[in-house]
Amino acid sequence: MAPSPLARAAFAAVALAGIAGMAISLTLTITDPGSFPPADPGLFGEGDTAGRLADWFAYFTHWSLILVVIVFAILALRHGEPGRGLRVLLLDALLMISVTGIVYAVVLAPSAPPMAGWEWLANALQHYVTPPLAVIVFAVFGPRDWLERRLIPAALVIPVIWLAVTYARGAVIDAYPYGFINVVELGYPRALVNTAAILLIGIGICFLLIGLDRLARRWSR
Secondary structure (H helix, E strand, O other), X not given: OOOOHHHHHHHHXXXXXXXXXXXXXXXXXXXXXXXXXXOOOOEOOOOOHHHHHHHHOOOHHHHXXXXXXXXXXXXXXXXXXXXXXHHHHHHHHHHHHHHHHHHHHHHHHHHOOOOOHHHHHHHHHHHHHHHHXXXXXXXXXXXXXXXXXXXXXXXXXXXXXXXXXXXXXXHHHOOEOOHHHOHHHHHHHHHHHHHHHHHXXXXXXXXXXXHHHHHHHHHHO
16 A cells, blocks of 8 residues: 555655755765864774765664665655565664664763754754654554564664674774774673673564554554
C-alpha cells in the first residue's frame, strides 16, 4: 500500500532534517578549522582539510544520518510493496539514529564544549531533531508490519561494519571518534566492554522498535 500524501511529507521532512544537519556540519568541516578545538589524546580533532573530512565520514552519527536520509527518501517516494532489504534498512536506520540520539544525550553531551551559531544548529539537527523525529514519524505514519525479530541480525550488519572500520582505522592513526571507545586512553579491554554494552543496548532498541510497530498497528485498527 502506497503512503498517503501526509505520510510522504512526513518522511520527506525527516530526510530533509538529516540532510540539513549534515550539510551544515560538512560545510563547517571544510571551511572552519576553528570549529575543531584540540582534542583529548586518542580522539579526533583538528587537522588539515583531508584529515577532517576523513574523520567526518568516520563518525557513527553521520553513518546513521546518511542511512536515515536514504531510507526515508525512499519511503517518501515509494510505490508498491517493499522487499526484505528495505525492511532491514528501515529497522537499521531507526536503530542507528536512536543509538545516536541516546548516546549523545546521555554520554557525550554532558562533556561537550559550548557551541554557538551554525555549529549549534548542526549539532541540534543531528542529535536532538532528527533522531526523535524519525522515530515519531515512524510511530505515527508507519509503514506498519515491516519490522520483525528475524530482521535484527541483518540490521546489525552496518553497525558491526562501522565498529570494525573504526577499530581498524584507529589502530593505524591512533585516534577514535568517541571517548567510550578511545583505545588510546582506555585500552582494548575497556573499549571492547563498552562496545559490547552499546551493541546490547542496540539489540534492546530493536525489540522496542518492533514493539512500537505492533502497538501502533493495534492502535490504528
